[in-house]
């Protein structure tokens with residue numbers, strides 16, 4: 001049930017982001033594709049220009065979403081008092097949702113016209129989003145606990161021991177079969193030759209064959225269909241965990257360097273955004289207030 005609920009929320013968040021982008025693009029396309037001089041004569045100019053009712057509103061709502069996405073995640077992660085409030089990795093997913101939707105609204109606020117000092121804020125925002133996507137990939141390569149905390153090498157070794165115990169106690173596999181599975185799970189493809197695409201394809205094929213080989217082993221031992229499926233899922237997880245352990249140090253270092261890029265770009269973006277808001281207010285732009 002929890003898995004279904006998680007899948008529902010994830011899908012809903014992705015759909016909201018994609019739908020918002022497509023909706024704003026389709027609705028305003030005839031305006032946004034015009035050159036600056038021609039826009040003035042478009043009948044939606046008063047609504048869609050950056051200071052227009054919709055354009056200005058998109059800037060305000062988008063910026064609020066970004067500020068909320070950053071503050072909620074940082075407070076949950078760094079303030080001890082909130083350490084028990086929900087699972088950190090789900091807060092990260094929420095951060096990604098708000099901080100993807102926000103920049104899309106801000107993009108339509110600019111009406112695809114990037115001028116003045118505030119364009120630095122815009123390009124920093126683009127850099128933060130792109131670096132966010134890279135960071136998300138690296139984050140997924142580092143094993144985390146259910147609460148979203150990075151696992152230490154000792155904890156990872158413990159999980160490996162628990163895997164063996166699980167095969168013995170819950171699934172009652174015979175010791176010979178367990179040894180064969182463990183040997184298969186710990187085997188590695190030959191990574192010395194070929195370029196990175198070749199090595200990736202080789203790894204993919206290797207793991208595919210490995211799972212088939214384990215599947216045949218389980219078939220020969222006449223497990224019920226559901227048990228076999230469950231075991232294969234567990235084994236697939238174990239294989240991926242072993243690969244992650246191999247790359248753990250590299251990924252942890254990369255992630256540390258990655259923070260050095262994501263955080264300062266976010267700060268510059270937010271600072272210039274504040275100046276931009278100040279200037280807009282000073283020039284008398286009030287939106288609906």
Ligand code: HEM
Pocket residue numbers: 050051056059060063106109110113114115116118119121122125269273276277280281285
């Ligand atoms: C990260 C957030 C934001 C970015 C990157 C951004 C970016 C921009 C850009 C590129 C423009 C067009 C500048 C030009 O005409 O050359 C603009 C205009 C404008 N922005 Fe923002 N904006 C942001 C947030 C906001 C917010 C929160 C407000 C509301 C207070 C706001 C109010 C305005 C107004 C009123 C204009 C029109 C200014 C004019 O026509 O002279 N912006 N913004």
Ligand code: HEM
Pocket residue numbers: 066070074077092095096099100103125128129130131132133134135136139259262263266269
């Ligand atoms: C304008 C948009 C965004 C801003 C301003 C922003 C800002 C931030 C900030 C301030 C942090 C906390 C850094 C820290 O704790 O040291 C963070 C963490 C993170 N963000 Fe973003 N972010 C944005 C968009 C994104 C996007 C689009 C993604 C992914 C697709 C993303 C992925 C991440 C990840 C993986 C972390 C690290 C989590 C961790 O180490 O606990 N961010 N972001």
